[in-house]
Structures are given as C-alpha cells and as structure tokens.
Amino acid sequence: MKIIWTFTLLMIPGVVSSMSVIGYSGGGVMITCKYDKGFETYPKYFCKEQWISPCSELIRTEINSEEKWVQSGRFSLIDNKTASGLTVTIRDLTEQDSGTYYCGVEIYGLDPGTKVNLEVITAGPRIGTVRGYSGGHVIINYSYAIQHKNSQKHVCKTGENLCLSLISISGGAEWEHSGRFSIHDNRSAGLLRVFIRELNVQDSGEYRIIVRASEDYSFFSEFDLVITDDASETTSSSSPPPPPPSSSSSSSLVESPLQRMCARH
Ligand SMILES: *[C@@H]1O[C@H](CO)[C@@H](O)[C@H](O)[C@H]1NC(C)=O
Ligand SMILES: *[C@@H]1O[C@H](CO)[C@@H](O)[C@H](O)[C@H]1NC(C)=O
Ligand SMILES: *[C@@H]1O[C@H](CO)[C@@H](O)[C@H](O)[C@H]1NC(C)=O
Numbered sequence: 001m002k003i004i005w006t007f008t009l010l011m012i013p014g015v016v017s018s019m020s021v022i023g024y025s026g027g028g029v030m031i032t033c034k035y036d037k038g039f040e041t042y043p044k045y046f047c048k049e050q051w052i053s054p055c056s057e058l059i060r061t062e063i064n065s066e067e068k069w070v071q072s073g074r075f076s077l078i079d080n081k082t083a084s085g086l087t088v089t090i091r092d093l094t095e096q097d098s099g100t101y102y103c104g105v106e107i108y109g110l111d112p113g114t115k116v117n118l119e120v121i122t123a124g125p126r127i128g129t130v131r132g133y134s135g136g137h138v139i140i141n142y143s144y145a146i147q148h149k150n151s152q153k154h155v156c157k158t159g160e161n162l163c164l165s166l167i168s169i170s171g172g173a174e175w176e177h178s179g180r181f182s183i184h185d186n187r188s189a190g191l192l193r194v195f196i197r198e199l200n201v202q203d204s205g206e207y208r209i210i211v212r213a214s215e216d217y218s219f220f221s222e223f224d225l226v227i228t229d230d231a232s233e234t235t236s237s238s239s240p241p242p243p244p245p246s247s248s249s250s251s252s253l254v255e256s257p258l259q260r261m262c263a264r265h
Contacts, residue, residue: 088103
C-alpha cells in the first residue's frame, strides 16, 4: 500500500445511496456524489472501508474554503455547493484501489453518505507519450470497452487547476471537429481516434481522454504530448492531414461541466 494514513478517524457513514464505478489501471476516475440541500456548509470527506476501521479518511474539504479543488496525493475533490455535489478524482489507479468507499457529510450523529463500489480493471496498453513535430500532426488511438460505445467522450489539456476541454463527441456521433482537433469514434471497434493538426511547441503537455460512463462518474486516461521544433523532420511529418471535416463541422468549444470539474491531479 503506497498510501500513508496521516490519521485514521473512526467514521461511520450512514448510507443514503450507492453507486458502482469502473476504472482502469493506470487511468483515473471522477466521481460525483450528490447530497441533500441544506448540507452545503458542512465538511465533506471521502474514505475507504478497511478491515481495521469502518472508514479511513483519504481526503476532506478545507474548512471555510471557497469552491476550489483540494489535493492529497492521487486524490482531489471539490465541493460544488451550487450543484450540491462532491466531486472526487482518483488518479493512477491500481487493482489495489478496488473496494468500497464513502462520500460523507460530517454532521453530529450518523453521517449521510454515498457508498461507492470501485472496481479497477487491468487495462491493456496505455497511451504513454505521443511525439510530434511543429507543423505536423498526430493521431492518438484510444481503445475502450464496447459497453461505453454510446458514452460522451472528451479531450482536455491539464492546466494549473483544471483541465481545459478541447473537443467533445457525444455518444452516437462518428466525427467531431473543432479547430485543429478532430475525433473519430469507431463504435463497432471501440476505438477513439484523436487528430491534432498544425502542431506547435505550445501543444506540448499533459492531456486526458475522458469517457463519461454515467451521470455519476467518468473515467479517464492521460497521455503526454511532446512537440519538438525539428526542421529536418518537419517536412516528412507534415504529411497530408487526416480526413477533412465533414459538412456538419463544428468549430465551437463544447461547454460541459467536466470542463471545470476536471482537476489537475
Ligand atoms: C458546479 O456545478 C454547476 C452545475 O453543474 C456548474 O455550472 C459550476 O461551474 C460548478 N462549479 C464548479 C466550481 O465546478
Ligand atoms: C494510431 O494509429 C495510426 C494508424 O493506425 C498510426 O498512424 C498512428 O501512429 C497511431 N498513433 C500512435 C500515437 O501510435
Ligand atoms: C471500424 O473498425 C472496424 C474494425 O477494425 C473496421 O473494419 C471499420 O472499417 C472501421 N470503421 C470505420 C468507419 O473506420
């Protein structure tokens, strides 16, 4: 176990609702636990059920904090008071993360909570690092389980605190285009392909492909994009760009709650 328990509180959440979450090793999940109106100002926590204690705290909201992300190792959370929802992100998942978790609201007495059953599935090859050259293009191939063929999918670039949405494709669409970005979703093969054209050095950074599995949670994979200014290579890599946008191309950024809820860690 890599997690060091700084303190283990004896928390006994009373379960109000429960959800099942699937994640993939090496990737992450973003879970949203709804709570009842009236609990906005109460502290919230996320804990894991252990045999030694009912629930070991992993992360909690900061006292008197504004709505902002709190980080602790691979965990981060934000209490969205306007939406009455606690969003928790776990990165770099391993099979050992499988288990029962609770999102709890700390009150006097039994804490109202949501039970989260997380199952981490051993994933196939990871995307890893993708390299490209200024002026060229890259194609990122992402295989997903066929059960998610109708899920909405996003690509975002991780920044200071949030992940800025670059392009999104709704479940059911085959192509989506936005500026230099295109997505092709081959739903019969479970293969998502992300095209980025006219690359420049500023495109380097960490990206996420997010699959919105349900109303309650999304899972994601991260990859690094490394773009170098290599004049000798530019000509060979600026080969013909991927298929041109179809007639119904959209160049506007697709707004989504994930755009703001996607934490840096
Ligand atoms: C809280 O949720 C609402 C509704 O989904 C959204 O508009 C708002 O941006 C969210 N706030 C934060 C800080 O994520
Ligand atoms: C994705 O697949 C295409 C075609 O099969 C290939 O040209 C491209 O290099 C692949 N992308 C990566 C990052 O491996
Ligand atoms: C989707 O993938 C399948 C299997 O690899 C392939 O036969 C088919 O041509 C692909 N469809 C499109 C539209 O690319």
